[in-house]
Structure formats: C-alpha cells, structure tokens
Amino acid sequence: xxxxxxxxxxxxxxxxxxxxxxxSSQLYPLYMDKDRTSATSRFGTRRKESLANETIFLLxxxxxxxxxxxxxxxxxxxxxxxxxxxxxxxxxxxGFLNYxxxxxxxxxxxxxIWFSIRQTVAITIISNIMGLGFALLVSSLPKKxxxxxxxxxxxxxxxxxxxxxxxxxxxxxxxFLALSKLxxxxxxxxxxxxxxxxxxxxxxxxxxxxxxxxxxxxYIAGLTGISSDIREAAILDGPSKAREFFSVTLPLIMPxxxxxxxxxxxxxxxxxxxxxxxxxxxxxxxxxTASMQLYEEAFSRNNYGLGSAKAIVFFxxxxxxxxxxxxxxxxxxxxx
Amino acid sequence: MRRxxxxxxxxxxxIICAAFLLPFYFLLLNAVKPLGEITKDTAALPETxxxxxxxAAWTRMDFPQAFMNSFTVTIVSLMGVVLFSSMAAxxxxxxxxxxxxxxxxxxxxxxxxxxxxxxIPLVIVLDALGLMNxxxxxxxxNWGLGVAMxxxxxxxxxxxxxxxxxxxxxxxxxxxxxxxxxxxxPLLKSIIFTLVILDTFWFWNDYLLPxxxxxxxxxxxxxxxxxxxxxxxxxxxxxxxAALTMSIIPAAIAFFLLQRNIVAGLVAGAVKG
Numbered sequence: 001x002x003x004x005x006x007x008x009x010x011x012x013x014x015x016x017x018x019x020x021x022x023x024s025s026q027l028y029p030l031y032m033d034k035d036r037t038s039a040t041s042r043f044g045t046r047r048k049e050s051l052a053n054e055t056i057f058l059l060x061x062x063x064x065x066x067x068x069x070x071x072x073x074x075x076x077x078x079x080x081x082x083x084x085x086x087x088x089x090x091x092x093x094x095g096f097l098n099y100x101x102x103x104x105x106x107x108x109x110x111x112x113i114w115f116s117i118r119q120t121v122a123i124t125i126i127s128n129i130m131g132l133g134f135a136l137l138v139s140s141l142p143k144k145x146x147x148x149x150x151x152x153x154x155x156x157x158x159x160x161x162x163x164x165x166x167x168x169x170x171x172x173x174x175x176f177l178a179l180s181k182l183x184x185x186x187x188x189x190x191x192x193x194x195x196x197x198x199x200x201x202x203x204x205x206x207x208x209x210x211x212x213x214x215x216x217x218x219y220i221a222g223l224t225g226i227s228s229d230i231r232e233a234a235i236l237d238g239p240s241k242a243r244e245f246f247s248v249t250l251p252l253i254m255p256x257x258x259x260x261x262x263x264x265x266x267x268x269x270x271x272x273x274x275x276x277x278x279x280x281x282x283x284x285x286x287x288x289t290a291s292m293q294l295y296e297e298a299f300s301r302n303n304y305g306l307g308s309a310k311a312i313v314f315f316x317x318x319x320x321x322x323x324x325x326x327x328x329x330x331x332x333x334x335x336x
Numbered sequence: 337m338r339r340x341x342x343x344x345x346x347x348x349x350x351i352i353c354a355a356f357l358l359p360f361y362f363l364l365l366n367a368v369k370p371l372g373e374i375t376k377d378t379a380a381l382p383e384t385x386x387x388x389x390x391x392a393a394w395t396r397m398d399f400p401q402a403f404m405n406s407f408t409v410t411i412v413s414l415m416g417v418v419l420f421s422s423m424a425a426x427x428x429x430x431x432x433x434x435x436x437x438x439x440x441x442x443x444x445x446x447x448x449x450x451x452x453x454x455x456i457p458l459v460i461v462l463d464a465l466g467l468m469n470x471x472x473x474x475x476x477x478n479w480g481l482g483v484a485m486x487x488x489x490x491x492x493x494x495x496x497x498x499x500x501x502x503x504x505x506x507x508x509x510x511x512x513x514x515x516x517x518x519x520x521x522p523l524l525k526s527i528i529f530t531l532v533i534l535d536t537f538w539f540w541n542d543y544l545l546p547x548x549x550x551x552x553x554x555x556x557x558x559x560x561x562x563x564x565x566x567x568x569x570x571x572x573x574x575x576x577x578a579a580l581t582m583s584i585i586p587a588a589i590a591f592f593l594l595q596r597n598i599v600a601g602l603v604a605g606a607v608k609g
Contacts, residue, residue: 050431053512057427058439061420061483067465068480069446072457079457086460137349142342151595152353155360158591158598160541162559163583166566167363170378170573170580175362178379209356214602221603259606270450273543277563291452291544298456299548307456315453322448 080309085302098309108285109310112293113317119203119289120268127208128260131215136245138216139223150220154213161210165277168206169193172278196286199279203287206274211267215260222256223249255329262325269321290314367577374573389578393565397579401554402561403586409471409546409557410539413478417535418528420479421486426516428487429494430502440491446484451544459548474549474557478539486531489605493527494520533594533601540587558583 080099083092102109138149156164172192180189192198226249234248250257272291275281281288288296294314298307366374367389369382393399428436458477459468467473497520505515543559550556556564562583569575591598 054427054431054436056513057423057516058436060416061424061487062439064416064420064476064479065442065446065483067461068458068477069449069454069484070442072454072461073449075457075460076453086456134352137345137352140345141349145346147596149349149353150599151592153356154595154599154602155588155591156356158537158587159584160543160559160587162541162543162563163580166562166576167359167580167584170366170577171359171362174366174374174378174573178377182379209359213356217599217602218606221606263606266450270452272452273541273559276543277566294452294455295544295548304456304460311453311456315450318448318450318453 076308076311079305080312082305082308084304086298086304087302091305094305098306099313101306102309102313108288109290109293109297109313111285112288112290113314115200115287116269116271116290118200119207119271120265122200122204123207123211123268124261124264126204127211127264128215128257130208130212131260132219134212134216135219135223139220150217153216156210157213159210161271161273162277164206164210165274168202169278172202193279194283196283199283199287203275203278206278207268207271210274211264215264218256218260218263219253222253226252258325258329261328262321265321266318269317290317363577363581366573367581369574371572371574374577389574390582393575393579393582396569396575397561397565398553399561399579399582402556402558405471405555406540406557406559409474409478410536412475413482413539414532414535416475416479417482417486418531421483421531422490422521422524422528423516424483425487425490425494426520429491430499440487443484443487447488451481455544455548462549469550469552469555471555474546474555477545477549478542481545482535482538485534489527489531490524493524497523529597530601530604533598534605536590537587 081093081095083094083097084090134149134153138146138153141149176188176192179185180187190198192202230252231248235244239247270291271289272295275287275289276292279287281292291314294307294310297303297310301307362378365382366378368385368387369389370384370386373380373383424439428440462468462473462477465473465476467476501519502515505519510518541559542557543563546557546560550560553564562579565579566576569579
C-alpha cells in the first residue's frame with residue numbers, strides 16, 4: 001500500500017509532464033487504476049495540454065489545407081450539379097444535367113481528352129525509352145565524366161514549361177525554317193505549328209526533350225542500386241547483351257520504371273503551360289489539352305458548374321491512372 | 337577494343353548533349369541580333385552584336401518587378417510549407433490518435449487530386465477570403481497545395497528518428513514546442529533539403545495557379561510576365577528572345593551551382609513521392 005502511495009506521489013510530483021505520466025502508467029497500470037480519483041484530475045490537465053499541443057502543431061497546416069484543398073474539392077462536386085456563371089447570385093440546381101451534357105453533347109471536351117490520352121501514350125513511351133537509353137549510356141562511361149552529361153541533359157527539365165514553349169515556338173517557326181534550306185534537312189521545313197499532325201509531334205518532341213533528363217536520373221539511380229553481386233552472378237553464364245538487359249537489368253530496375261512511367265503520365269495528362277505557350281491549343285483546337293478545356297469552360301466561358309463537372313470527369317481519369325499505378329507497383333516489382 | 341568502345345560511347349553522349357543544348361544555342365545566338373538579321377537568317381552568326389535588346393526587354397517587361405514577385409512567392413511559400421508540414425508531421429507521428437491518422441490519410445489522398453479539379457472553387461474561396469489578386473493569396477494557395485506532400489515526406493522521415501532524445505528532454509520538463517524546434521527540427525535537415533528542391537522548381541515555374549489568381553500587372557510572377565510580354569511583342573523576336581534569355585538565367589545559375597544536390601533531391605523525392 002505504501003509503495004502504491006509513493007508512486008502516486010511521484011506521478012503527482014511530475015505533474016504536468018505528460019510524457020512521463022504515460023510512461024509511468026505503462027509501467028504501473030495497476031496502481032494508476034486504483035488511484036482513479038486523483039488520476040482523473042491529472043488526466044484533466046493532461047488532456048488540456050494535449051489539446052493545446054495538438055492545436056499548436058496542427059492548426060497552421062490545417063488552416064491552409066482545409067480552405068485550399070478540402071473545401072474546394074467538395075465544393076467542386078457540389079458545383080458540378082449547379083448552373084452558375086460564377087458571378088451572379090443565381091445558382092440553379094440542375095442535378096446530373098451537366099454530366100449528361102458532357103457525355104452526350106460535348107465533342108470539344110472529348111476531343112481534348114482524346115488528345116491528352118494520345119499525348120500521354122506518345123510522350124510516356126518516348127521519354128522513358130530515351131531516359132533509359134541515356135541512363136545506360138551515361139552510366140557506362142567512366143565515373144569521372146558522368147556528372148557533366150547528367151547535368152546537361154537534366155537542364156531542360158528544371159525550366160518552366162511556359163518559357164520552354166516560347167523558346168521552341170521560335171525554334172519551330174524560325175530556326176527550323178532556316179535549317180531546312182541546308183542539304184538533307186529539308187524535312188524540317190514543314191509548317192510545324194500550323195497543321196494538326198506536326199503540331200502534335202512538336203509537343204511530343206519538346207516534352208520528350210524536357211522529361212527524358214528527369215527519367216534518366218531516376219533510371220541511373222535504379223541502375224546504381226543494382227548490387228554488383230547479382231549482376232556478376234547473372235552474367236556468369238555469359239548471356240547476350242540483349243538477354244542480360246531484359247532478364248537481369250530491367251526486372252531489377254522495375255521500381256524506377258514504375259516511378260518514371262507514372263510521373264510522365266500524370267505530368268502529360270494534366271499538361272497546361274507548355275501547350276499554352278507553344279501552340280495555344282491550335283491549329284483549329286487540335287492541340288487543346290483536357291486542362292485547357294477545363295480552364296476555358298470555367299474562366300473564359302464562365303460556366304462554373306459545367307467546368308466543375310468536367311473537372312470531376314477529368315479527376316476520374318486521374319484516379320484510374322493512380323489505381324493502375326498501385327496495381328502495377330505491386331505486381332511488377334521484384335524483391336532483391 | 338575496350339578503350340575504343342569507351343571512346344565511341346563518349347562521342348555518342350557528347351553528340352546527344354550537343355543536340356539537347358541546340359535550342360539554347362539558337363536562343364542566345366539570336367537574342368543579340370537586330371530584328372532584321374533574325375528575320376533574314378536565324379542560323380547565321382550575328383553580324384552585329386547588340387545588347388540593347390536586353391535593356392529594352394528589361395524595362396518593357398518590368399523584369400525586376402516580376403523577378404522579385406517570383407522570388408518572394410517562392411521563398412515565403414517554401415518557408416510556410418516546410419514549417420507547417422514538419423510541425424504537423426511531428427504531431428501526427430508522435431501522437432497517432434484517430435484524428436491525426438485521418439489527417440494523414442487526407443494528405444495521402446490529396447496527392448492524387450490534380451490542381452485542375454480544385455482550381456475553380458479555389459478562386460471562390462480565395463475571393464471570399466479577400467486574397468484574390470495578391471501575392472499573399474498566391475502564397476496561401478501554395479501553402480495549402482504544398483503541405484500534404486510535406487506531411488507525407490516528413491512523417492516517413494520522422495518514423496526513422498529514434499525518440500530517446502525527445503524523451504530525455506521531456507523528462508527534463510521541456511515543452512513540446514521547445515523539443516520540436518531545438519531537437520527534432522535540426523535533425524530534419526536532409527529531408528527539408530529534398531522538399532525544398534522539389535518545391536522550389538514547382539513554385540518558381542508554376543503557371544496555372546498565378547494565371548487564375550493574379551491579374552494586376554504589379555503582382556505578376558515571371559512565367560505570367562513573360563507570357564503577357566510574348567502576347568504583346570509576338571512579332572518582335574529580338575525583344576522576346578532577350579526576355580526569354582533573362583527569364584531562364586536565374587534558374588540556370590541556381591541549377592549549375594547546386595547541380596549535385598538537385599540531382600540527389602530529385603531522386604530522393606521521386607522515391608518517396
């Protein structure tokens with residue numbers, strides 16, 4: 001009994017120190033239990049302090065997170081059932097009408113989605129093949145001179161899409177025209193930004209140029225992560241270079257492949273800035289991305305309701321991508 | 337044979353790098369030419385080198401203003417994101433209550449929501465808060481958009497830090513805030529660096545958010561200022577190229593100074609994100 005009192009006293013003495021209190025309650029749960037009356041009062045102050053700390057540490061983050069993310073997200077869902085121009089006080093609940101309109105009578109939206117999907121496929125494949133190729137090449141160089149090519153190839157990636165778009169507009173419109181007068185380079189003379197086909201590939205070229213530096217450094221990180229033991233054991237049988245790549249290297253860098261594939265996919269599918277400066281969606285709206293379509297619906301045509309509904313449909317596509325990524329990550333990665 | 341193939345590979349890499357840098361070459365080559373020469377032949381070397389393109393673009397685009405706006409937005413956004421998300425992550429990992437677990441899962445969920453989905457209502461919320469058309473509004477939105485990834489990255493890192501030091505300080509009666517800023521925060525240095533690298537390029541290059549938030553010229557960030565300038569001077573390639581060159585110089589300098597850290601940060605960020 002006296003031992004119990006002693007410990008209760010210690011707990012009293014420690015008073016406000018919550019952490020120690022929880023340690024002692026773990027050590028002496030029984031004594032704490034018997035001393036329920038005095039423990040409750042302690043518990044009271046502990047809760048109060050706990051609440052104070054909870055507030056101090058979490059409130060700043062929640063104060064920006066809730067108004068910027070949580071409220072707008074649910075507000076977007078709510079608005080997708082409304083007809084509203086964003087300015088007038090007249091908001092009309094119209095049920096699923098916005099969605100019905102999108103699915104039955106909106107060729108512009110689906111053209112933009114289809115464009116974004118085709119872009120995503122082309123850019124993802126090309127920039128990953130380029131990035132992986134560069135990574136294999138650069139990491140096969142002597143260690144001392146790997147740094148420079150890595151830096152130079154990454155340079156386009158750190159520049160903003162808007163500025164890169166304008167620079168490339170100059171390249172496509174003016175420089176390629178000048179270069180096409182040289183022998184063998186005549187093919188550069190096509191009207192890159194004036195026709196839908198070349199404009200599509202113009203965006204693919206610039207994106208591959210921007211993204212392959214990034215995929216390269218992720219692949220280099222994956223390649224250097226392969227332990228030399230595994231590689232040596234695997235090439236002991238003397239497989240061909242191609243066989244070694246497909247049966248040894250590629251399975252081992254699968255985590256990097258997943259990262260790069262989905263990074264490029266999400267980046268391309270949500271693309272806005274590069275296209276807005278390179279082609280401005282033209283010619284004849286042929287390169288309008290899904291993102292630009294959403295922007296125009298809401299801020300140029302002032303259809304906040306319809307714009308929100310489009311944003312939700314757009315979100316579903318991103319969700320599918322995210323679910324695919326999770327499945328892909330779980331099924332393809334090898335443990336080593 | 338071995339040496340030969342290394343030489344071949346070095347040559348191939350050199351050619352690829354040269355091809356990658358060609359757009360920058362043509363940019364710089366033509367940025368110092370008078371308009372007449374640009375129209376005549378963009379591939380030719382300049383006959384006269386004139387730097388007046390730069391001074392003209394500098395004033396007409398109000399480059400210093402745009403640069404300062406971008407700089408302020410980037411720095412203050414970074415400070416807020418690092419501070420708020422590290423504090424929240426500390427509380428969430430050290431006191432895993434049901435409420436905190438919910439916040440953590442909301443942060444995870446946020447990372448798959450593309451900006452385009454919340455863009456329209458965000459304008460309404462910022463307007464209601466009186467933050468539209470201001471640097472403060474831009475910064476506030478960046479904080480909200482950036483904290484989720486911050487919480488995610490800090491939480492992962494905090495779980496790997498042993499709690500002994502903190503517990504010792506608690507027994508000595510130090511307050512939670514004191515413990516966080518004196519003991520825990522300094523230990524986060526490496527993950528803060530990764531987050532700062534990732535977010536700096538994001539905030540600095542961001543286009544869509546400032547496009548919807550800012551319409552007054554005096555608050556324009558660099559990407560917005562350059563795209564307005566290009567709209568006005570679309571036929572004046574001499575001025576446009578000078579403006580574009582000036583706009584990529586700050587990022588290029590930062591990149592070459594910190595290249596090693598940037599590569600490390602991007603790799604770490606990709607693996608965790």
